Amino acid sequence: MWKLLQIELFKIFRRPRTYIPFAAIAAMILIIQLGLKFDGKSYLLLFMSSLSDSFYIPYSMILNGYLVAFVILNTLLIQVPLLVALVAGDMVAGEANMGTLRLLITRPVSRTRLMLVKFGASVIYTVLLLIWMAVLALFLSMWLFGTNDMLIARSNVMEQIGRADVLWRYIAAFGYASVALSTVAALAFLLSVFAENSIGPIVSTISIVIVLTILSEMKIPIYDNTVKPWLFTSHMLAWKGFFYSRSNGEGAAIPGSVENLPAILRSLGVLLAYIVAFVTSAIWVFNKKDILS
């Protein structure tokens, strides 16, 4: 299995197009960091203008690496699924298009194993993309902006997380995001089985994610309890929950606490169920499929 996985990873990382998402992420993060480095105060004023009349706001302390990373993740984790689809949607359809799929299937490897290995390679690619994002968004921001306590704006309160209490939350958030993005990878992977050209599954995945994200974000009561809880897109941003702490009697955040861990775990369960369903379906369809490409 490991040998086959190595082969898949070798094929992925020898393709120039594999590096486009890495470059895109780097470009987006650097643009945000540069903007905040030179005009971060204006950005903060957008959110804190009402407070600035009554309180002294230490902008330079608030605008630290942790907050910048949070801003970047908020902005990018909506777009990154599209980049993941580029590779996952190509896994089977791309091979069919190149004509190499028929050669792979004539090797003494079961179709199920081949599919598991290909999905495994997609997940590794997704995780590497996130690690790259973490390095740039978190560690580069920490280096550029320094570290301090982190302020999180919620609907009606500002929450302060102690400097020593932040890093583990990022690790947890990135871990969660890797599962969320793997769900998108699994969807693209499933659609890839039906096509003989990677454009179709990539565009279909992006379209589905966009439509479902819009549905997840809509505030229409009839959907709130019926449809939304079952959409995977409703659970993709639950990583933010790691930054919401429980507060003590005086309203201060309790270090190491998470406000609603069961909700995060429930969301994680939904995403994992989607991954299992998508990948199982992909394997089932692929095992039945006549290879005519």
Added chain:
Amino acid sequence: MSVIVSVTGLSKHFGDLKAVNSLSFSVREADVYGFLGQNGAGKSTTIRMLLTLIAPSDGEIEIFGMNLRTHRKEILRQVGAVIERPDLYKYLSAYENLSIFARMSGIKASGRRLMEQLEQVGLAERAHSKVHTYSQGMKQRLGIAVALIHDPQLVVLDEPTNGLDPQGIADIRHLILHLSRHQKKTIFVSSHLLSEVELIANRMLIIDKGRKIAEGPSDELLDPAQTIVELDSIDPDFTATAIGRLKWQSFLRERSSGQFIFKMDKALIPAFIQDLVREGVQVLAIRPRHSLEDYFLSLTTANQHVEAFTN
């Protein structure tokens, strides 16, 4: 000689289209087995079923005495194939492609072994060039190297000379003969060109519209003294019964729905017709084809006529 490939009643339907229809044949050890048919006759579908790319609608395939359905992995370990175009990873070099497929075939091929294989197909000098810089002939040779890297006992080549220039065709022909004579490999090679197959195959199978037309040793099938005779009759079942009572049964090679195909000396045809009429067979047409080659060409020509009408 032991039987390497045994196919019985193999069929594949795509909706109403019968791409392969009750096909049976066998390939023996060290055969260069020519699989002939015009384009669209069902050759590639049959080959894809032999290689588990397509699931048969009906029938059984045994390779090396094992059922393909239940022993897929063991069988494929000993099979190498080039299916239609030799598509490989264009962004990788020949060496890298070969290395990938060697590992996927379950063997640990050393760098030396990989280079030897590339040497055999004349690609050693371009081993590290990206495949997208290769000509069609070079890709074809690389495809064959990939098919041979794990030293398979059975080599399946689907139209291996497609798109090649005369020199490329000759090179592939020599390679096939070398593999058969010196390495004792069993070669199953498909083509739509009889002239090409007759130069290399010791046995051949001809199919048309998914059905077997003829199978046997090449020298027998291509014997110019023998004539292929097509018989069309009004009541095929009655005709079959009548033929069963006659000595002509032993000349019958194939029956496809309403048509019967015989192989006999040309001089016997008048007696054959007399016997049929005496037995009450209502003959619609009898078409003698002077040789298998003539017969094969007639299939191609007939289709060209149909295409000329429909285009």
